[in-house]
Amino acid sequence: MDKEPRDEEDGLSPMARQMRAAQPYVSAVWKLVGGAVFGVVGGYFLDAWLGTSPWFMLGLSLAGISVGFYGFLREMARLGKKR
Amino acid sequence: MRKAMVLFVGLLASTAFASGASTGEKEDVAGYILHHVADASEYELESPFSAEHKAIHLPQMAIPFKAGACEPAHVAEDGHKVFPPLSAGCLDISITKHTVMMWLAALLLIGSLLAFSNRDKSKMVPRGVGANMFEMLILFVRDELAIKNIGKEEGPRYVPYLLTAFFFILFMNLLGLVPWMATATGNLAITAGLAICTFVVTQAAGIRAAGVGGYLAHLTGGVHWALWPIMVPVEILGLFTKPFALTVRLFANMLAGHIVIFFLLGLIFILENLAVAAVSVPFALGIYMLELFVAFVQAYVFTMLSALFIGMSVAMGHHHHDEHAEGGAGHDGHGKAHPVGS
Numbered sequence: 073m074d075k076e077p078r079d080e081e082d083g084l085s086p087m088a089r090q091m092r093a094a095q096p097y098v099s100a101v102w103k104l105v106g107g108a109v110f111g112v113v114g115g116y117f118l119d120a121w122l123g124t125s126p127w128f129m130l131g132l133s134l135a136g137i138s139v140g141f142y143g144f145l146r147e148m149a150r151l152g153k154k155r
Numbered sequence: 156m157r158k159a160m161v162l163f164v165g166l167l168a169s170t171a172f173a174s175g176a177s178t179g180e181k182e183d184v185a186g187y188i189l190h191h192v193a194d195a196s197e198y199e200l201e202s203p204f205s206a207e208h209k210a211i212h213l214p215q216m217a218i219p220f221k222a223g224a225c226e227p228a229h230v231a232e233d234g235h236k237v238f239p240p241l242s243a244g245c246l247d248i249s250i251t252k253h254t255v256m257m258w259l260a261a262l263l264l265i266g267s268l269l270a271f272s273n274r275d276k277s278k279m280v281p282r283g284v285g286a287n288m289f290e291m292l293i294l295f296v297r298d299e300l301a302i303k304n305i306g307k308e309e310g311p312r313y314v315p316y317l318l319t320a321f322f323f324i325l326f327m328n329l330l331g332l333v334p335w336m337a338t339a340t341g342n343l344a345i346t347a348g349l350a351i352c353t354f355v356v357t358q359a360a361g362i363r364a365a366g367v368g369g370y371l372a373h374l375t376g377g378v379h380w381a382l383w384p385i386m387v388p389v390e391i392l393g394l395f396t397k398p399f400a401l402t403v404r405l406f407a408n409m410l411a412g413h414i415v416i417f418f419l420l421g422l423i424f425i426l427e428n429l430a431v432a433a434v435s436v437p438f439a440l441g442i443y444m445l446e447l448f449v450a451f452v453q454a455y456v457f458t459m460l461s462a463l464f465i466g467m468s469v470a471m472g473h474h475h476h477d478e479h480a481e482g483g484a485g486h487d488g489h490g491k492a493h494p495v496g497s
Contacts, residue, residue, distance in 0.1 A: 083310075084466075085303035091463055092470050099393070103376060106389035114388070139385040143376050150377075 100147035107140020108133070184421040192413050194253045194342050196235060200335060215249040256339040260326035268322075296321050296458060304462035309360075309469050313462065316356050320349065321458040328409060328450035332443065340453070341410040343402065350398035350405075353461040357468045358394070364472025373475055397464050401457060408453050412446045 081089055115132030119125040198211040210233075217238045219225040224244035227236035238247045271285040281290045296318050302310040324340060331338025339345050362370045376386040419439040423431045 081306070083302055083307040085299075088304045088463055088466055092467055095467050095471060102393045102396070103386070103389060106392055107385065110385065110389050110392060136385055136389075139378070139382050140389070142382070143378055143386060143389075146377065 096147065096151055100144050100151070103143035103147060104140045107136040107138075107143065109136075111136020111140075184418075184425050188414060188417040188421060191417060192338070192341055192410060194251045194337075194344075196249050196251055197233075198252055198255060213250045213252070213255065215247075218246040218248060220244040220246065252337050253339040253342045253345060256330055256337050257327060257345060259336075260323060260330050260339065263330070264322050264326045292321070293318060300455075300459050300462045304459065305466035305469060309364075309466075310462075313356065313360065313465050316352075317458050317462055320352065320461060321454050324349065324405070324457055325450060325454035328453055329447075331409070331413065332446055332450065338409050338413055340405055341413060343406050346406040346409075347398075347402045349457070350401040353401060353457075353464065354395075354398040356461070357397070357464045360465045361468035361472045364469045365475045366472075369472065369475045373471070397460075401460055404460075405453055405457050408449065412442065412449055416442050416446065 081092070084092075111133040112129065114136070115129030118128040118132065122128065196213050196215055198213060200209040200211065202209070212234060215236050215238075217225040221244045225238055228239050229237040231237075238249075239245045241247075267285065268289065271281075271283070271289050273279075273281055273286060281287050297311070297314050300321075301314045301317050304310070305313055327339040327345075330336045331341065340349075358370075361373075365373065374387055374390045375383055376390050378386050416439050419435045419442060422435045423429065
């Protein structure tokens with residue numbers, strides 16, 4: 073798309089630079105936390121709706137935590153390789 | 156000037172507590188304060204010189220999603236209707252005190268900008284206090300917020316939105332400090348509305364930078380498609396954390412200052428001693444001055460964070476785009492572009 077390599081950080085404030093640098097790590101952490109939160113909360117409501125307590129909560133929690141961990145480790149490995 | 160300010164705050168105090176003081180009844184101060192900072196379908200006009208309670212009833216209306224869903228559950232003596240909740244199929248779109256304040260802020264903003272803007276292109280230097288003040292604020296938003304948080308290349312594109320948000324919030328914040336007015340930004344629905352605007356602009360900026368395919372690929376978190384049913388909702392949830400923070404931060408900051416002022420003045424009535432006024436009124440005046448500053452700070456912080464989020468979204472989009480260009484993979488192959496861990 074661009075002919076010249078762009079200097080996106082030209083003229084940015086130190087805070088904006090730091091936030092941009094931290095963004096991939098924040099995103100990786102969200103995968104870890106969000107996976108667990110989604111599993112537990114989603115499972116809880118599914119159980120309440122279908123009357124299957126506690127199976128969906130247990131199953132989705134486990135799945136959410138596993139996928140969250142996988143996403144997190146994968147992202148961290150990718151970021152580590154890039155550095 | 157100082158005398159004028161003391162008179163102004165005195166008027167504010169006497170207006171706020173006029174009815175309670177004149178009736179002589181013991182006021183439920185906390186309830187009174189919450190009533191004053193909360194939204195209402197009537198516009199109260201209290202006079203410091205009379206116990207008479209004047210109120211303008213604002214039009215009430217609702218949209219029924221099914222026939223008869225908006226039959227008022229309760230109608231008060233003064234004609235105030237209580238509509239059934241949204242879950243019952245009724246959307247209450249009544250005009251409230253805060254809606255009026257929002258419209259007033261928008262009208263004042265349009266009026267003052269039209270009055271101070273220089274449409275004569277042959278005279279590029281602004282003249283007068285108003286024009287210079289607006290120019291200073293506009294340049295600040297462009298140079299210090301947009302360019303420093305989004306970048307020199309992309310920043311100017313988002314200046315119109317950031318300026319609109321900055322001045323609209325500033326005017327709403329300042330209106331709340333005028334007697335008989337209310338703080339629209341002390342309403343969660345309004346701050347959420349503003350945050351939704353930033354959310355839409357942020358996502359549009361991300362889509363513009365990464366392309367629709369790149370944006371959607373980012374939502375998959377770069378994992379195998381079998382894990383998408385869990386990863387996609389998690390990534391979508393993650394998008395809402397920033398607008399949620401914007402909503403609550405502006406709302407809490409604006410509401411807290413006003414509650415502090417009301418409580419300081421309320422101390423006179425809680426302790427039932429006029430001498431307390433000698434302490435609480437100067438303190439309230441101090442907080443009022445702080446609130447004037449906070450009105451600008453909160454407009455600044457909301458705009459700065461909006462610019463920061465837009466900048467991060469643009470950078471992430473470009474980053475995503477560049478990675479795929481380097482890897483030679485299309486947007487549909489997010490996983491392929493990051494082979495680590497697969």
